[in-house]
Amino acid sequence: MKAIRFADELTIEDIPQPEPGEGEALIRMELAGICRTDLEIVEGYMGFTGTLGHEFVGTVVESPSDEELIGNRVVGDINLAPWVEDSVQQRHDPDRTVLGILGKDGCFAEYLTLPLENLHLVPDAVTDEQAVFVEPLAAACEILEQVHIQPTDHVAVLGDGRLGLLCAQVLSLASSATVLIGKHRTKLELAAKNSVRTLNRHELTEADHSNFDVVVDCTGQPEGLEAALNLVRPRGTIVMKTTTAVSPKVHFAQVVIDEITLVGSRCGQFQPALDLLRRGLVSVDDMIDAEYSLKDGLQAFEHAARPGMLKVTLKNDPS
Numbered sequence: 001m002k003a004i005r006f007a008d009e010l011t012i013e014d015i016p017q018p019e020p021g022e023g024e025a026l027i028r029m030e031l032a033g034i035c036r037t038d039l040e041i042v043e044g045y046m047g048f049t050g051t052l053g054h055e056f057v058g059t060v061v062e063s064p065s066d067e068e069l070i071g072n073r074v075v076g077d078i079n080l081a082p083w084v085e086d087s088v089q090q091r092h093d094p095d096r097t098v099l100g101i102l103g104k105d106g107c108f109a110e111y112l113t114l115p116l117e118n119l120h121l122v123p124d125a126v127t128d129e130q131a132v133f134v135e136p137l138a139a140a141c142e143i144l145e146q147v148h149i150q151p152t153d154h155v156a157v158l159g160d161g162r163l164g165l166l167c168a169q170v171l172s173l174a175s176s177a178t179v180l181i182g183k184h185r186t187k188l189e190l191a192a193k194n195s196v197r198t199l200n201r202h203e204l205t206e207a208d209h210s211n212f213d214v215v216v217d218c219t220g221q222p223e224g225l226e227a228a229l230n231l232v233r234p235r236g237t238i239v240m241k242t243t244t245a246v247s248p249k250v251h252f253a254q255v256v257i258d259e260i261t262l263v264g265s266r267c268g269q270f271q272p273a274l275d276l277l278r279r280g281l282v283s284v285d286d287m288i289d290a291e292y293s294l295k296d297g298l299q300a301f302e303h304a305a306r307p308g309m310l311k312v313t314l315k316n317d318p319s
């Protein structure tokens with residue numbers, strides 16, 4: 001089968017189809033999304049080698065321990081660890097592997113395997129083009145598990161990329177005083193269409209300085225944390241969503257002096273994200289810039305790396 005692999009460079013290779021192990025399913029990838037993290041891995045983040053990709057929707061084709069799953073559309077939790085009741089504990093298991101990121105071949109291939117407990121059925125009302133956003137949408141929902149946002153809190157989401165757009169929609173459900181701060185007119189317009197208040201970062205004034213109870217850094221840039229520190233009020237909270245291969249340069253004295261709470265935030269639970277999509281409370285329509293066939297994956301990566309891209313997807317060719 002074809003797979004997009006990374007070792008020293010990005011390649012498309014023919015590799016053997018994986019076989020589902022005990023308690024695993026074999027999934028045919030239908031649609032996968034290239035994420036900022038994938039681009040960072042190609043830059044050396046995580047030191048990962050193998051098949052890339054962690055955002056997908058697929059169809060179960062083999063499931064020896066639960067044959068009823070065969071033929072169902074699924075999305076999959078990306079953290080793999082011995083199953084425990086608490087998915088948060090699983091996410092932080094020191095021996096975990098992570099799909100396409102850490103020690104486990106990912107979804108930019110015709111087929112992938114995942115344990116059954118990682119799989120979530122996709123409701124009929126949710127299309128493949130919507131379901132491919134479940135993983136980043138779950139990451140947006142995770143903020144509400146970590147930070148108690150009051151309905152009157154001033155919340156700023158920094159960065160109008162894909163994750164910023166999703167976080168702003170989710171947090172707008174929690175506080176109507178949520179604003180997305182970005183620099184791309186078309187993306188801010190897209191957010192506004194989905195009932196999100198927006199502000200071009202050039203329109204920020206002195207009054208916005210130290211004015212926000214919660215600031216979420218979704219810039220994907222090492223400078224994002226410094227910008228967030230500029231906006232958060234004393235004793236406020238910064239949610240850090242940016243992971244870059246380069247470490248940010250920050251004067252941490254301000255964190256101490258202003259008693260800022262820094263919250264690192266990564267993955268979330270899939271079920272709330274699927275529910276938001278099914279109920280139409282979050283829209284991911286118009287967020288796909290381009291769709292490529294898996295075999296044209298290298299061009300797809302080049303496209304995804306262009307400035308200002310929201311989402312480039314990879315489609316499996318009909319078998």
Ligand SMILES: [Zn+2]
Pocket residue numbers: 035036037054055135136
């Ligand atoms: Zn991702």
